[in-house]
Amino acid sequence: MSPHRPKGAPWIAWGAFFGLLFAVYQPALGFGFFSDDLLFSVLARQDSLGLFRGTPALLHYRPLAMSLFWVVQRAAGYDGAIFHFISISLHLLNTALVHAVLRRLGAPPPLARSAALLFGLFPFAHEAVAFLMGSVHSMALFGMLLATALALDRRPRPPWGRTAAALLAYLAAFLSHETGIVWPALLLGIRRLRPGRFPALGRLAALGFALGAGYLLLWRTLPRGDPGVLARPIFTLESSLYAAQGWLYPLGPLLAPLWTAAFGPRPVLLRALRLGDWVFLAGTVELTIEMIRWARPRWAAALGGWMFALGIAPALIFWGPASGMMNYPRLLVIPGVGSALAWGGVLESLRRRGGLARGLAGAALGATLTISLLILVDSMGYYRDATAILRGMAQAAREANGRPILFVNLPYNVGYRWFRPRFYPYYYGGAGAVLVVDDRALAWLVRINGGPDLTDRPAGWVRSVRWEALYPRWFTPAPAVDARALRESLVDHAVYVFREDFTWIPLHRIWQARREGAADAQEERIHRLSPPPQFDSRILLWGWRFEEETRTLVLLWEAAGAPGRRWQVFVHLLDPSGALIGQADGPMAEGLAPTDAWQAGDRIVDRHRLPPGVRPAAFRVGLYDLATGARAPVVQAGAPPADSVLLPGPSTP
CATH class of the missing domain: 2.60.40 (Immunoglobulin-like)
Incomplete structure (x- = not known):
């Protein structure tokens, strides 16, 4: 430490950074519950042990994460602030753990700091924090990082308690999200790239593989909604484009204008790879090789690449469709640690060259963090919009006075670029979508966002329709109606029409269909x-x-x-x-x-x-x-x- 630098300076700097992170994500405390959060309708019917036994009503087997939601809901009801405070806290803890793990790996302090800063402001992390069910990725990452921190012991035979704690953290990771199962392979990568530093890693990795194999055997026998089918190859290739973009994200603001000029605008749905896409994938491989050659220490970029590949592999194998993966940035949160480590290594190699290169490293880090900050701040607007829509529905349901409710032109997704322009300097993907709703459980969405409990009403009591004449090309997955059909619903329904200023217009008060004896x-x-x-x-x-x-x-x-x-x-x-x-x-x-x-x-x-x-x-x-x-x-x-x-x-x- 420099003699001129106060002893408390690092703590003040870290405190300021974590304060900034909390300020960025603080709006999430006011967010509501979105489409995937409809799993609460399943959790409400389960007991605590039922979540571990598995149920076809749950799409995946993630009993630990679901149990946490179950406990919080029983204790605090549907209070979005409490749930999102947990999500924000998890992200802050993961950022701190990234720094701690890298220091235990022997990373120089500037490299560990740079990687932690890059991960803390990782521009694709917003969905895992602001979207409640997306936080299962942060939970799994917390387990993986904690298990890694416990595993990095330089003694030939660590205490059995430490080994058991590492395996328990690993168990918590894959019981929160299935991606956590790749952790033993991460240990092998560390063992290969940091030889002799942690002699017990091989034995711990073997125990982890055995534990993971046992879980997979159990997983295949449990009732669940996810069939576990492999993705078609073309879909995997499409999703690789978004994954590669997450790996190279600091270069996104430079590459996007180049690719747009060279190959034209990116279609919303891919479904076929073009020349520019193949060039992008090939360029990603070449850039990765050069990063590993150029980074100092070299192991940082190599281990970062290994971590990224492990973290993204389950999504590439099972998710596949770009229309799915590209609209789920949360899938990049666990791989994002690897990306942050690799780019931290690149910046460290510049810093070591001194002089102008050192200044260039600082400028590159500052520019990347600034752009990431702008993306994250702007991304919060999507979830704010979705919350306004859903809480508007809840308010409308309270005002319906016991009548059946019809929502007209309910937006399916507020993440599309055509819905509301935002700052997104990347070429691929929809920049993070919030799947607001389909028609399967509107009554539950109304309930968990502060509206009345209509879940015991007859099927179709709350439903949605699409009035295309009002908003041409509006994306609402609901039956189409014309004005005449809508008029018939006005006789006995409370009808609310969505307007692009995020308000719900009570059409039944504007267009008063014939009703005998109705007061005006x-x-x-x-x-x-x-x-x-x-x-x-x-x-x-x-x-x-x-x-x-x-x-x-x-x-x-x-x-x-x-x-x-x-x-x-x-x-x-x-x-x-x-x-x-x-x-x-x-x-x-x-x-x-x-x-x-x-x-x-x-x-x-x-x-x-x-x-x-x-x-x-x-x-x-x-x-x-x-x-x-x-x-x-x-x-x-x-x-x-x-x-x-x-x-x-x-x-x-």
Whole structure:
């Protein structure tokens, strides 16, 4: 240590770094439960021993991780903050363990620090922290790192208690996630690359292989939902692209523009390898060889590559489809330790050269950490969006007042790049997806995100549909409906339409389908037109009001008969002389209640926000055909035929 450096400086620096890590992931404390978290619907029906016996209802056999969730849920209910605090804590502990393990391996302090920093801000780690069921990867990694720390003993015969503790940590790893089973092979890699340093590793690895083999024999006999089928070769090759990107991630911001320019934009779904993909895979192999040749100490890059290969192999063999693996960044968390170690070795080789190379190493590390930080901060936005969507559903279910619920255009996935642009300087993959929901258990998603318990209601009480006309190419895995079919649901359902500002619009309050004896709260707050003007002989304008706070004109329409034609609404803003000073035209009810789907008796609340800076003396309101421009004729008792009606403007202050 430099004589000019205070003794407490390293602790202050580490404290600042872990404070930064916690600040990055702190938003997760406010996140909800997403699609894979529907496993809570299975856990709620299990006892503590049942999770170890296995059940087909659980997709995988991960009894230790599921038991932890089971205990926390029994103790704290569905409190997302507690679950996500555990996930954040696991990531911080794993970062500290990476540093401790590398120091025990004999890594120079700067290399161990660089690797820990790179792993702590690993840009693909967000899903394992912010997505609750993704934290099983962090649990398995914790077991593997703890087992490794215990195994790295320089004595020829370590105490049996230490060996037993290492094997127990290994057992905890693969009972949290199946990737943990590769740990004995990691020990062999350490034994090969750090010869003579840890003499007991060979014996411990043999015991680990025996324990793992016993687990696999048991695993094959247990009931579970995962059939354990191998991936098709083409899918494995596709997934290798994403894996290679995780290995070379510090170069991503440089490679992505080059690959885009050379080979064009990357399709969302691959399904076939192109020339650029083969070049990328070949280049990854060549770069890896050069990293191992160039890194100092050389064992760091070699061991990092071995750790990465071991960590990613189960995903490549069993996951396969790029549409799956590329949307699951959590699969890169365990391999990410190897990537961090290898790049730490590259930076150490630069640092040892001194002078300009040393400065270059610092600049490269700073740039990589900055870009990773930006990715992680931006990634939190996806989970924040997903939480807003799901908690909005829960709030809607509370307001449904016991009626069946229909969610329209519920987003399937908020991770796609077209959903909300974000900072993602990589070529492959969707940058991390949150699978929000399919239609299998919407009632459970409502419940675990703070809504009422509707899980005991009849099947289909809560369901979703896709209204393609509203949002073309919207990705919702639900049955398609048109406006007429949706109108029939309005008679007895609470219908909520998702809007791109992440709000749920209560369509049943905007489009009030015919219901005998139903009270209309809108009538109490409108200026009635008596008699109401009649448009095209089938549509009545019952009244209007002006909302001063939002500067919105609200019109109340009623269908005297089925219009059978789609009309648009024009709202002309007039000055005291009758001159046009602005417009607030638009589709009926912002497109949510097309007139060609109305039935007699339907009432529609139609809102038109005024442009800023305009205060009209009067409104001219009418209907027109968007295709032809023709206006609907208007008939009102005591007035000559016209094509619009005049309404008074807001009162002058």
